[in-house]
Amino acid sequence: MKRVTLFDYGAGNLHSLGKALAETGYEVRIETDPRRATETDLLVLPGVGAFQLAAERLAPAREEVRTALADGLPTIGICLGMQLLFDESEEGKGRGLGVIPGRVERIRSPRVPHIGWNSVEPSGEKAFARAGLDVAYYAHSFVCRPEDESVVTAWTTEAEDRFPAAVRAGNVAGVQFHPEKSSREGVTFLAEMVREALR
Amino acid sequence: MTLTRRIIVCLDVAGGRVVKGVQFESLRDVGDPVVLAERYERAGADEIVYLDISASAEERATLLDLARRTAERLFVPLTIGGGIRTADDVGRALRAGADKVGINSAALERPEVLTESAERFGAQCVVASIDARREKGGWRVYSRGGRTPTEREPISWARECVERGAGEILLTSIDRDGARDGYDLELTRAVADAVHVPVIASGGAGNATHVLDALRQGHADAALVAGILHDGVTTVGAIKTLLADAGVLVRRKAA
Numbered sequence: 001m002k003r004v005t006l007f008d009y010g011a012g013n014l015h016s017l018g019k020a021l022a023e024t025g026y027e028v029r030i031e032t033d034p035r036r037a038t039e040t041d042l043l044v045l046p047g048v049g050a051f052q053l054a055a056e057r058l059a060p061a062r063e064e065v066r067t068a069l070a071d072g073l074p075t076i077g078i079c080l081g082m083q084l085l086f087d088e089s090e091e092g093k094g095r096g097l098g099v100i101p102g103r104v105e106r107i108r109s110p111r112v113p114h115i116g117w118n119s120v121e122p123s124g125e126k127a128f129a130r131a132g133l134d135v136a137y138y139a140h141s142f143v144c145r146p147e148d149e150s151v152v153t154a155w156t157t158e159a160e161d162r163f164p165a166a167v168r169a170g171n172v173a174g175v176q177f178h179p180e181k182s183s184r185e186g187v188t189f190l191a192e193m194v195r196e197a198l199r
Numbered sequence: 200m201t202l203t204r205r206i207i208v209c210l211d212v213a214g215g216r217v218v219k220g221v222q223f224e225s226l227r228d229v230g231d232p233v234v235l236a237e238r239y240e241r242a243g244a245d246e247i248v249y250l251d252i253s254a255s256a257e258e259r260a261t262l263l264d265l266a267r268r269t270a271e272r273l274f275v276p277l278t279i280g281g282g283i284r285t286a287d288d289v290g291r292a293l294r295a296g297a298d299k300v301g302i303n304s305a306a307l308e309r310p311e312v313l314t315e316s317a318e319r320f321g322a323q324c325v326v327a328s329i330d331a332r333r334e335k336g337g338w339r340v341y342s343r344g345g346r347t348p349t350e351r352e353p354i355s356w357a358r359e360c361v362e363r364g365a366g367e368i369l370l371t372s373i374d375r376d377g378a379r380d381g382y383d384l385e386l387t388r389a390v391a392d393a394v395h396v397p398v399i400a401s402g403g404a405g406n407a408t409h410v411l412d413a414l415r416q417g418h419a420d421a422a423l424v425a426g427i428l429h430d431g432v433t434t435v436g437a438i439k440t441l442l443a444d445a446g447v448l449v450r451r452k453a454a
Contacts, residue, residue: 015270016273016296016298049321115323117202117205119200137245141323158201159201
């Protein structure tokens, strides 16, 4: 049976995400060792904690993880997990995986963090329409600025800032919002992403 | 689009059970917070808050188990408040299944707990919970569930909480709490205008129009609602319909 692995940085709530992933019927494993986390059919980088601490957790195995992703390991990064796909972040020291060229910068909004339900405007990813997900739950202060905007598969806007709600580069996908906190439509969206990745 | 305004439903819990009577579609006092939280999610609640009012440490221990059971069934954000003392407590609550943690008295006694929590877990999960009471010429912050007056006033205290790392302010008017005669709009607006993080108005909702007032006149980003929903006075759906009709952006549940 195909296996989904949830990488655990050691901070935050993985229960809802684990449960949402388990609804797909695949075996879900939680792994704290980044090297072993890549021995899977689908890697999920969850979205809790601070950039620097998560980058430190990944650092000893950064090259192996990066190579696995570059070689086509299906991956879904959520919130901070999406930001870790990029090169670096204004939030803190440390290197991201750098599989999508670009930086992570502070959101340009009068109210930070950006917390609450905001739009998802798809530009390519079919899972959004299939799940009926057009508004999702966000909780973050930093946003991804890819060098090449063609990686963006959905956008959202807060105040004057339009930023990626989702990105994809080959088998590597990222979402800035929390599908596991975006009610039934979010859980369905996540299941669509997982099924697509493991097809 | 831009951020929608949120309706957050609060359940008072102790020993892992809901302690105030809840009337939900003719069901009285179901008692299990998980069942009620799920019902409110289906009704369109944007977030759920568990306020732990347990008196004893034994009761409190069951809170983490409750968070765990909830997180496996609830797919909107869960905030846990009440009795959180340290960054390690925050970590345990998050680990158990909370998405955000409310810190109140502990921050008043030792404000560094906000910074320590934000550095470890990110500002987005640190909610500074402020209880304020009106007095001559302004307001005063109270600790320990609204029982103990402090030397602080809520506007500068809210600012300090944000500087120290809080990512959200949950602002409760003690005078209005349970009175159902509307939120303290002046207090809400003063705090919302003073900080650059989202502010949740709490205390005083008697009807949907009060919620509209808190968001529009009070400049709040979200409104906490409890009694009027639990007693069946109104519903999340009815509140959101009124808000949408008034031109306030809200998340609508697909039918």
